[in-house]
Amino acid sequence: MRKIILLLVLSISPHVYSQWITLNSGISQNLNALHFINTQTGFACGVNGTIIKTTNGGMNWTALVTGSSVELRSIQFLNASTGLVCGFSGTILRTTNGGTNWISVTSGTTNHLLGLSFYNEVNGVCVGNSGTTLYTTNGGISWLIGNPTGYMVTFYSAFMLNAATGYCAGVNTIFSPLFAKTTNSGANWIYSSFYLNNNEGTLRDIHFDSLKGIAVSNVWDGQGAISRTTNGGVNWTTQLFATGLYGVDFPVPSTGYTAGVNGLIMKSIDGGISWVQQISGTSVFLTSVDFTDSVNGYIAGYSGVILKTTNGGMVGIEPVSNELTLSFSLSQNYPNPFNPTTKIRFEIPLSSKILLSGRGVPGSAGRGVLVKLVIYDLLGREVEQLLNEELQPGTYEVNWDGNNYPSGVYFYRLITQDFSESKRMVLLK
Numbered sequence: 001m002r003k004i005i006l007l008l009v010l011s012i013s014p015h016v017y018s019q020w021i022t023l024n025s026g027i028s029q030n031l032n033a034l035h036f037i038n039t040q041t042g043f044a045c046g047v048n049g050t051i052i053k054t055t056n057g058g059m060n061w062t063a064l065v066t067g068s069s070v071e072l073r074s075i076q077f078l079n080a081s082t083g084l085v086c087g088f089s090g091t092i093l094r095t096t097n098g099g100t101n102w103i104s105v106t107s108g109t110t111n112h113l114l115g116l117s118f119y120n121e122v123n124g125v126c127v128g129n130s131g132t133t134l135y136t137t138n139g140g141i142s143w144l145i146g147n148p149t150g151y152m153v154t155f156y157s158a159f160m161l162n163a164a165t166g167y168c169a170g171v172n173t174i175f176s177p178l179f180a181k182t183t184n185s186g187a188n189w190i191y192s193s194f195y196l197n198n199n200e201g202t203l204r205d206i207h208f209d210s211l212k213g214i215a216v217s218n219v220w221d222g223q224g225a226i227s228r229t230t231n232g233g234v235n236w237t238t239q240l241f242a243t244g245l246y247g248v249d250f251p252v253p254s255t256g257y258t259a260g261v262n263g264l265i266m267k268s269i270d271g272g273i274s275w276v277q278q279i280s281g282t283s284v285f286l287t288s289v290d291f292t293d294s295v296n297g298y299i300a301g302y303s304g305v306i307l308k309t310t311n312g313g314m315v316g317i318e319p320v321s322n323e324l325t326l327s328f329s330l331s332q333n334y335p336n337p338f339n340p341t342t343k344i345r346f347e348i349p350l351s352s353k354i355l356l357s358g359r360g361v362p363g364s365a366g367r368g369v370l371v372k373l374v375i376y377d378l379l380g381r382e383v384e385q386l387l388n389e390e391l392q393p394g395t396y397e398v399n400w401d402g403n404n405y406p407s408g409v410y411f412y413r414l415i416t417q418d419f420s421e422s423k424r425m426v427l428l429k
Contacts, residue, residue: 020265020280020299020307023058031300033074033288035083039296043099044288044306045072045085053099058298058308066093066102074116074157076124084140086113086126094140107134107143115168119160125186127155127168135186147188153178157205159213167233169203169215177203177217179233196225196238203227204246204260205289209253214272216258218244224260228272239275241266247299251291254403255312259286259299267313269341269401278313328419333400333412337428340403344373344386346414347395372415373398376422378408386412402427 025031029050036042042058045051049068052061066072070088077083085093085102090109093102107113111132118124118140126134126143131153133146155170155178164185172178172193180189201219208214211232217225224245227236243261250256256268258275263282266275280286284301291297295312329347336342348371373387383405386398400412407429413422 019311019313020278020309022281023306023308024061025052025304025306026061027052027063027304029304030285030302031287031304031306032072034290034298034300034306035075035077036290036292036298037077037080039292041080042290042298043075043077043083044300045075045087046300046304047071049087051075051085051099051102058306061306064099064102067104068093068102073112073114074126076116076118078118078121078139082121082139084116084118084124086116086128088112092126092140092143105140105143108145109134114170115155115157117158117160117166119163119166123160123163123185125158125160125166125168125182127158127170129154131155133168133180133182133186133189135182137185144187146182146186149180149189149191153191154202155180156203159206159208161208161210167206167208167213169206171202175200175202175220177201177215177227179203179206179215179236181233192233194227194236196227197240199223199225199240201225204244205248205258207248207250207256208232209250212253212271214248214250214256214258216245216248216260218246218260222261224264226258226272226275241275246285246287247289249289249291249297251297252294254401255294257289257291257297257299257313259289259301261285263301265299265307265313269399269403280307282307328414328416328421330414330419330421330423332423333425337426338402339427339429341399341401342425342427344398344400344412345395346371346373346398348391348393348416369393369416374413374415375400376411376413378410383410 029046031044031046034044040057049066051064054061070091072087075085090107092105092107094105095102111130113128115127122139131149134143153172155168158168160166166182168180170178176193180191182189199219201217203215206215213229215227224241227238229236245260248258259265263280265278265280268275284305286301288300299307331345333342333344371391375383411422
């Protein structure tokens with residue numbers, strides 16, 4: 001994994017650096033949620049009863065016939081064949097043939113259903129407005145109503161940690177974030193509220209890994225918030241951000257992604273303690289995040305937008321000076337030794353060329369040049385390619401996360417047509 005921050009640059013084109021690509025979903029309707037079974041097969045749902053499906057990693061999408069015209073808010077597949085979606089007016093639809101046909105399931109409510117989560121193929125919960133909590137123990141064939149809150153609260157998302165323990169999140173009647181926990185598969189819930197650094201707001205999405213959890217929010221004044229717990233939701237610490245956040249996913253405990261208003265995407269590689277913005281290439285409202293592993297993921301949003309990354313995205317690039325270097329330079333990583341992350345700094349001069357796959361590409365102030373940064377082990381085997389991008393002249397920092405690699409000596413190498421240099425570093429766990 002790597003983070004890259006532009007320190008010194010003359011001009012920037014966001015499209016050059018974007019590691020999220022915009023897919024052609026074939027629709028213009030707002031999308032509220034998406035779920036991928038694997039890197040190739042996935043589904044998205046939205047307004048007007050919309051459900052679309054891809055089987056080739058988002059290259060093509062097919063609109064499915066749902067028989068519904070209500071707004072659909074959450075979708076999850078239990079396996080390649082069986083999936084469920086929930087939406088307005090108590091709607092729950094279920095398929096057992098990969099989305100070809102959808103059958104309406106009796107939910108027992110006419111309230112809007114906004115969040116759906118299954119732990120396995122039988123145990124799941126569904127939550128919504130007016131304090132609605134539903135649960136199933138037979139894969140969504142039938143649903144039971146959980147204990148009422150007694151208040152007209154709204155739950156927007158749910159997350160089942162295991163067959164018995166689950167969480168849901170939303171907002172209460174005084175506009176403070178509301179959090180709830182079940183330990184009996186959704187039959188009963190314990191409710192608690194907290195403020196976002198003394199701010200009112202709404203919890204929009206949650207993700208848990210054992211006792212550690214992340215909740216993303218929109219604050220009443222338009223800001224966004226990320227709240228983190230390490231004790232199962234008893235206590236929360238909150239960071240505020242410029243715009244509202246609506247979706248979050250942690251494919252592995254250390255690495256997570258969140259998205260929201262104005263095309264905002266952020267990534268964490270330390271379990272949600274810190275976040276760095278990525279280049280999304282869009283300004284639309286992003287609603288849902290789903291990753292199949294730490295680098296392959298999708299994000300859905302309004303106007304039919306679906307974004308995809310196959311390398312975990314790239315961190316946003318920010319100019320902090322108009323100075324330019326006149327020669328190549330590769331600095332020693334710091335810290336060194338390190339555990340598990342280290343920074344690698346290098347400089348690209350104003351005029352340069354890069355050799356990649358045997359081809360020299362002239363550099364230019366407008367287009368930039370291609371740069372390759374590779375990690376090797378002590379035997380000279382390629383471990384990870386941190387960078388293979390077209391960059392403008394300037395000074396860059398790349399953050400390498402060695403969390404998935406054993407202790408030992410490694411080498412990092414910067415390759416261009418005009419320059420090639422390697423340096424030694426030590427990962428010490």
